[in-house]
Amino acid sequence: MAKTQKLNELKAAQLQPVLPSGGLDFALTDELDGDPGWLGQERAADTIRMGALTGYEDFNVFVLGQPGSGRRALAQSILAGIAKDRPVACDWVYVNNFEVSHKPLAIRLPAGSACRLRKMMETLVDDLANQIPALFESEDYQTRRRTIEEDFSAAHESEIAEVFDDARTAGVAIMRTPVGFSFAGLRGDKVLTQEQFDALGEEERAELEAVIDRIQQRMSEVLQAVPKREKEHRRQVEQLHYELASRGVDEAIREVQEGFAGEAAVMRYLEAVRRDLIENAELFLIGEGEEEAGPFPVPTSKHFELSQFQRYRVNVMVANGSSSAGAPVVKEELPTMANLIGRIEYASEMGTLITNFTMIKPGALHRANGGYLVLDVRQVLSEPLAWDALKRCLRTGEIPIYSPGERLSLISTVSLEPDPVPLSVRVVLIGERLHYYERLHYYLLSALDPDFLQLFKLEADFDDDLRLQEGAPAGGYAKMIAGLARRAGARAMDRAAVERMLLESLRMAGDAERLTLNFSRLSDLLREAEFWADSGSSAHIGAAHIETAVAEKERRAGRVRELGLETIQQGTVLIDTDGARIGQINALTVLQIGDYSFGRPSRLTARTRSGTGKLVDIEREAELGGPIHSKGILILQGYLAATYATSAPLSLWASLVFEQSYGEVEGDSASAAELIALVSSLAEVPLDQSFAITGSVNQFGDIQAIGGVNQKIEGFFDVCADRGLTGRQGVLIPAANVRHLNLRQRVVDAVAQERFHICPMSSVSDGIAVLTGLEAGVRGPDGAFAEGSLNRLVEDRLQSFAEIRKSFAKEASGNAT
Structure with a gap:
């Protein structure tokens, strides 16, 4: 094999974000006063404020956001601030x-x-x-x-x-x-x-x-x-x-x-x-x-x-006391139908159920009447008849009291028919995203419930992160972190600790230019750091305490990761980190367990022979491949046909599989690895096993960004470090993912010592050059790939497959005659 060619490797300084110095001119967070407000959530806050102030009854608010983003606290804080200046609600x-x-x-x-x-x-x-x-x-x-x-x-x-x-x-x-x-x-x-x-x-x-x-x-x-x-x-x-x-x-x-x-x-x-x-x-x-x-x-x-x-x-x-401060703000934690609209209780007397008007009990809508009601949409939807009852009250503008048995005509007990109470309330529904780009509750209700958009006209969409360069977010973010520490009862933090928190926030966001707005996770990290600071009798929280909290969290959740490394080290799971193999490549995957994710390499292999142009995805055939993974395979097929089968049919039969993978495979981040493994098998050129690769490829061969890049790099690094770094090992990543890099210090140090390499690639040709030592090659004026290029080898092999297919067809035709 020719000498390995390397792209411009990333320097150690490029593997972690550089924090702006503005706004971080303090020694301890005790010096930071003032409230940064709801940092990064101005759009959502304005929407909630509009819903609370408008006089139109059907301008209820649906709040979208990830768990931990503070959407409930923000909604209640805004509502409470507005409610205190509004008239006290009447009694009923x-x-x-x-x-x-x-x-x-x-x-x-x-x-x-x-x-x-x-x-x-x-x-x-x-x-x-x-x-x-x-x-x-x-x-x-x-x-x-x-x-x-x-x-x-x-x-x-x-x-x-x-x-x-x-x-x-x-x-x-x-x-x-x-x-x-x-x-x-x-x-x-x-x-x-x-x-x-x-x-x-x-x-x-x-x-x-x-x-x-x-x-x-x-x-x-x-x-x-x-x-x-x-x-x-x-x-x-x-x-x-x-x-x-x-x-x-x-x-x-x-x-x-x-x-x-x-x-x-x-x-x-x-x-x-x-x-x-x-x-x-x-x-x-x-x-x-x-x-x-x-x-x-x-x-x-x-x-x-x-x-x-x-x-x-x-x-x-x-009973809203005359001394009450403003309109009510009610949060119902268990929004059953009875807890929303009230209920009629019964007493047993001589074997008969009896009731009277003194046994009518109020619901959350009664208590919030004239003010605001905050509900979790998932809980409302999970309670029988609760969603229907809430909509009916908002639509009719009154609160009728009835039981589920009456609603379903399951009981015939003599009951009461209380006067419905006129309703004037603003409802704020809190919803969650089940996927980063998916606002499931809101759009499902919009599509399936014709009443929803008529009753909830305002969408308060919470941002998940904040751009680091916009305005002066670093100083405001530092104030926010100081506020979280104070609310958690933690001691003051020094500047280095805040900078370390900012780095961890960037990593949580998965972007070197964006800070997470998941206050819950940041608060948890702060409280763990407080524990370690207290254990060491430190007067304040330092960067070392933050680092310890991060390491201990990974250690607590790392049992499965460590078992995976052990199986690789023992040779139970086959992963090569040196040498070269034809049609074999190290792909990178991310596993998610709870809120902890980690990377792990997986051997991907390809075999090819003459055929009718069929590309077999063994994962899909075994019903272990998800739809996005299957889409990536079809994109490969389109790339192969458009690149190499311009003058003859694609006479290929190929199979692709993740070796020793027994669970479901989803995503297209291994499509670049699959394509390079295929061309290696076709060209019969070995691939350098010292490298692992991640990236999505399109039909033009461009490498696209993927998720979990930090965890993937660290996962392969840990395997190599366990075996001993040779100085040749490294990872190929999409160039578009460089801005997302925020690697742990162990990886940064190894790169600084040139014992590990991280190379960005913009096209599949870049990856081919590194892994094979050959240029991919481009077509010349004569329409042919350059002699000795990998693409020429692939095309020649496919041409031979086409000739085999053609001769076989002639022979079969002659025999038939």
Whole structure:
């Protein structure tokens, strides 16, 4: 093999980003004061602020961002800042509907009034529990009741007496019996017997019978008038009770009416309460456990606790104290349907489920009414019927309360139909991305739910990172890091520690020019550094503590990585780091375990022979290759056909496989390695195994950027370092990925000592030159590749395949003839 040709290698200084010095003029972070604000999230913050301030009800906000970006904290902070200057939300109560008891009434009240109304109603009932019995025990009541009773008795007895006197004068005796009155003749003071009556003359007997009939008729008329007189008697008693009850109720309820004189709905309710209290004043004369009131009142205490007085309760749904600062900001962590719109509870009584308006419980929408509600969209979508209930409330502008059983018609228990509460709320949904470029929740809902874009018109898209060169982000970022340390309760950091944090932030972002805005990961790193600083009794956090925290984190998560290195070192997994092989190349992959990713080399091999132009991807054939990987293989096929099969069919059969790979393969970052392995097999030119390669290739042979470049380089470096660096080993990477380099110091030191090499490549020709020692070659004026170039060898081999195919076809045709 010809001597290896190398591209312009990267210097050690190019392997880590250079931090700007501006804004980092401090010794300790204690010197940094001021708030950098929501660094890098101005666009999202402005969107949330617009949603909070606009008066249009359907301008709800959907917040997009990666976990740890602070999107929840930012949303709540902005909402809280705006809410404190907005009017305090009103109170809401449910009260009994005295006309239709299963439809409780919802009443809006000024802030701070709900609890006052409830207390005043409790006081009203307790006062009446004392006042009404006292009124019915008063001398005035006793006198008037006695007068009514005496008048009734006197009138009745007077008429009876008149009948008796008339009878006596007419010579008729009236006698009381268990079954009524009996009549007989009277002579003197003696009642005629039947024999004496029969002994009378016929004329005298007829006259006596006529008199008895007249007296009997008159007595019948008197007795028939008794029910009417009793009805009048009851009316008078009821009128007396009504007058006394009215006097007591009017006196007791006057204070409540005066306290809510300006509230029309409350005044209507109090009037209904007044009428019901007067009509049911006898309830206050029934002691607990008694069934009915006697003629005299029975005093009780705490009547409001008895079931017969629950109809006068006030069920407070929302109580925003008059001293509350602004509109409510509510965050519901468990957005079930009941927790959003409220619920109706039931109690078991004698084996039957019962309920009443006092068992209506509020939901998050009630508490947030007049303010803001923050929800996690994933949690809402995972709760049955919760998303549908939320949309219905936002669409109709009111909060109906119903149960899932009613919604699905699964139960037939008698329930309540509470008045729906008018709704005025701004909902902020927090969503996540499941992929760097994929805003899954937002776009799935946009595509599948026709109501979504009508209800959530604002999209607050959080950035994942911040450009290092824009404005003065380094100083602001340093302030942000200082703020994270203070919030974590960590000690101050020196300048070197902040610079080390900036480097780690760039690595987290995967770009040497962009700082991560994942505050959660940065905060975790700071707290780990605080632990190591505390363990060493250091007065402040230094760069060494940050470095230790990074190393320990990798050590904790590195068991699988270390096992992989061990299998390679033992020869269980075959990876060559020296020598040369035809059709064999070291490709680089990245494995993700939790939030830890690491690189690992994988042997990729290619075999070729004469065929019909078929390129076999063994991974795809075994159903282990993903769609992006399959796409990369098809791109290779297009490159081969366009580059080498310009004058003859592509008479090739080739197979590609990742050796000793038993899991799913996805991505196109190995397509450059696959292409070079193929051309090596075709040209029968060995590839230098001292190098590994990563990069995506297009149909023109250009090398495109890939992800995880730092982890891939470090993964191959660790394999080489375990075996001993020879000074020839290195990695080929896309030139477009140079700006993403932020390698660990062990790799940087090895490159500085020229014991390891990192070479950028812009085209597949660059990689071919390094790995084969041959120029790839370009077509000359005659349309042929230069003699001795790799492309010439490949094309000649493919031409021979075409000749073999052609001769085989002729032979097959001759045999057929």
